Amino acid sequence: IMKNIEGKVVVITGASSGLGEATARMLSAEGATVVLGARRAERIQALADQLNKNGGKALALTTDVTDVAQVKKLVDSAVEKYGRVDVMVNNAGLMPHSPLERLKIDDWNQMIDVNIKGVLYGIAAALPYMKTQRSGQIINVSSVAGHKVNPGGAVYSATKYAVRAISEGLRQEVKPYNIRTTVISPGAVATELPNSATEPDVAAGIKKFYDDNAIPADSFARAVVFAMSQPEDVDINEILFRPTRQA
Numbered sequence: 001i002m003k004n005i006e007g008k009v010v011v012i013t014g015a016s017s018g019l020g021e022a023t024a025r026m027l028s029a030e031g032a033t034v035v036l037g038a039r040r041a042e043r044i045q046a047l048a049d050q051l052n053k054n055g056g057k058a059l060a061l062t063t064d065v066t067d068v069a070q071v072k073k074l075v076d077s078a079v080e081k082y083g084r085v086d087v088m089v090n091n092a093g094l095m096p097h098s099p100l101e102r103l104k105i106d107d108w109n110q111m112i113d114v115n116i117k118g119v120l121y122g123i124a125a126a127l128p129y130m131k132t133q134r135s136g137q138i139i140n141v142s143s144v145a146g147h148k149v150n151p152g153g154a155v156y157s158a159t160k161y162a163v164r165a166i167s168e169g170l171r172q173e174v175k176p177y178n179i180r181t182t183v184i185s186p187g188a189v190a191t192e193l194p195n196s197a198t199e200p201d202v203a204a205g206i207k208k209f210y211d212d213n214a215i216p217a218d219s220f221a222r223a224v225v226f227a228m229s230q231p232e233d234v235d236i237n238e239i240l241f242r243p244t245r246q247a
């Protein structure tokens with residue numbers, strides 16, 4: 001069991017697949033209590049049941065991160081059931097790429113609502129508890145796309161640049177409360193993310209890129225474990241990683 005992970009209460013948004021699910025599995029195996037939020041209730045409930053059956057502690061709560069009240073309820077429930085919230089992983093996100101000139105305004109709004117506002121709502125829900133505890137860690141998920149922009153990815157990149165800006169501002173502001181802030185920026189990882197593409201030609205390009213490049217989701221979970229398991233006076237501010245074969 002990894003030091004400084006066992007017994008921690010970790011809330012994870014977007015825990016129904018991909019990076020969030022892999023993180024829940026790995027942290028549970030390391031002795032953390034995991035609280036899982038996502039819209040697909042059956043998925044997170046099945047995952048929580050499995051982790052509990054394996055001797056872990058897990059709770060699933062249907063959560064749409066675009067609804068500030070639902071995100072608050074997710075974190076409140078973690079504290080009600082387990083007494084505290086040690087780590088908030090703001091992971092839920094989607095990536096419906098398209099060139100701006102196609103004017104996919106619903107997709108833009110969805111990315112802004114989930115990838116940016118969802119992160120802010122997670123911070124809003126967890127921060128009051130962490131301030132009272134005078135300890136905690138907020139882990140936000142950006143991307144390689146939060147470091148560079150490619151054609152078709154302007155709005156997605158904008159949301160991921162925003163996650164880095166928010167994380168850096170948060171990091172500076174919450175120092176007095178002994179709260180750690182970490183932003184993790186993965187490259188191509190094999191998840192259901194390419195399924196969020198809504199334009200068939202763009203989706204085909206993304207699928208090929210992921211088929212050629214993507215690495216397994218436990219690459220991300222290991223980054224979370226690394227950031228969490230440092231001594232409390234060490235704050236891993238940012239982790240940027242990608243498949244060795246990805247340009």
Ligand code: NDP
Pocket residue numbers: 013014015016017018019020037038039040041043063064065066091092093094095114115141142143144185186187188189190191192193194196
């Ligand atoms: P997946 O599509 O596998 O997972 C996305 C998760 O987000 C799902 O659990 C989904 O749950 C959840 N989600 C989407 N919309 C909402 C919503 N409105 N409310 C609550 N949950 C929501 O993709 P990944 O695991 O890859 O994505 C996780 C994060 O990683 C995203 O922020 C993504 O941008 C980021 N990322 C991924 C990379 C990759 O290559 N895979 C690279 C860089 C960053 P549900 O549908 O059940 O609500």
